[in-house]
Amino acid sequence: MTRSRPEITAEVTEGVCRLLHHHNMACITELRLGNGRRLDILALGLKGELWAVEVKSSVEDFRVDAKWQTYRDYCDRFFFAVPMEFPRDLIPEEEGLIVADRFEAAIVRPAEDFKLNAARRKKLLIDFGRLAAGRLRGDVKMDMLIS
Amino acid sequence: MTRSRPEITAEVTEGVCRLLHHHNMACITELRLGNGRRLDILALGLKGELWAVEVKSSVEDFRVDAKWQTYRDYCDRFFFAVPMEFPRDLIPEEEGLIVADRFEAAIVRPAEDFKLNAARRKKLLIDFGRLAAGRLRGDVKMDMLIS
Numbered sequence: 269m270t271r272s273r274p275e276i277t278a279e280v281t282e283g284v285c286r287l288l289h290h291h292n293m294a295c296i297t298e299l300r301l302g303n304g305r306r307l308d309i310l311a312l313g314l315k316g317e318l319w320a321v322e323v324k325s326s327v328e329d330f331r332v333d334a335k336w337q338t339y340r341d342y343c344d345r346f347f348f349a350v351p352m353e354f355p356r357d358l359i360p361e362e363e364g365l366i367v368a369d370r371f372e373a374a375i376v377r378p379a380e381d382f383k384l385n386a387a388r389r390k391k392l393l394i395d396f397g398r399l400a401a402g403r404l405r406g407d408v409k410m411d412m413l414i415s
Numbered sequence: 416m417t418r419s420r421p422e423i424t425a426e427v428t429e430g431v432c433r434l435l436h437h438h439n440m441a442c443i444t445e446l447r448l449g450n451g452r453r454l455d456i457l458a459l460g461l462k463g464e465l466w467a468v469e470v471k472s473s474v475e476d477f478r479v480d481a482k483w484q485t486y487r488d489y490c491d492r493f494f495f496a497v498p499m500e501f502p503r504d505l506i507p508e509e510e511g512l513i514v515a516d517r518f519e520a521a522i523v524r525p526a527e528d529f530k531l532n533a534a535r536r537k538k539l540l541i542d543f544g545r546l547a548a549g550r551l552r553g554d555v556k557m558d559m560l561i562s
Contacts, residue, residue: 276482292550312548316541393540394463400547401441401459405432 276325276351281308283350283368284321287375294320296400302415303338308349310342310414312396318343318387321366323340325349330358339363342392342414391415422474423498428455430515431468431496434522437541440466445545449562450485455496457489459543462537463488466526471497477505489539489561492526501503538562 271279293311301307304400309321317403322332330348339346347364350356350392359365364379384392395414402412418426432442440458449452456468467490471477477495486493496509497503503523506512511526531539542561549559 269436289552289554294545294554295552296548301492312540312541312544314545388449390463390537390540393537393544394459394461397459397540397544397547398461400544400551401443403551405436405442407436407441 273325273329277308277323278412279370280323280325280349280351280368280373282370283373284309284323284366285311286371287366287373288321289320293317295402296396299399300413301342302413303341305335305338307339307342307414310396312393316393317345318384318389318392318396319345319347321347321349324348324354324359327355327358330354337364340382341388344381344384346382347375347379349373358380359384420472420476424455424470426517427470427472427496427498427515427520429517429519431456431470431513432458433518434513434515434520435466435468440464441547443543443550446546447560448486448489449560450488452482452485454486454489454561455479457543459540464492465531465539465543466492466494466538468496471495471501471506474502474505477501483510487529488535491528491531493529494522494526496520497540 288311293313295311299307308323311319320339347366349366350357365377367376435442435458440460442458446454455470458466467486494513495506512524514523537551
């Protein structure tokens, strides 16, 4: 049975969050960014490191996205995450790559560490905390942009 | 009908969170702190300011707490929050005071601004975000101490 694109995205997202949890990182999913884009996963580590993961459910999904580099304003490391059947050669070699299904995931190529500057990291940490806490309370107003 | 202490605490907590929401602060409730204490509310503002609120449901509840000053390691501002019927004169004059029921709350005395240092604030922002995100995913392991 063919799965829909949202189903594949949800499964890959779940697998990636499990993986990141093993890396002791806390994930928020489906974020709206201040630059007008959406991001599938932003994860926060013990030392304040931020990893962004963008899920590509299909080749077409990947091809329509020409501006993924803008995610670098939001993270120290950026990864694409794709399902098992995705042709991995399509993903640019300079980007991190995670392959996942809903049960598990693996980092098949590490991501470069760009290192956010301190002021930018502080802003993102504030936004991350406020967004997660707002969602916890079911607070739509607080389900804001990550600036 | 007499309400139980946990009921009063829950009502005051709800009122305080509504108030803080009007101040555009995002709240997490019932936190465990690294110093072994618990804290009822920690709220995070747009600029990274952290306000801690400790609910005292009754005079006895207040009297058994001789060490509230230790909360200052976790916030820029510290408030006690009490129900309407609580004798407000008991609360030390140098501490902020919020009076609340479950529907509304008011800051009847502002709190001094201690200003956390930058390194401490960063650590708390990280912990706040990880705790909220962990709870969002129902992740017990991530329901950790605020260090």
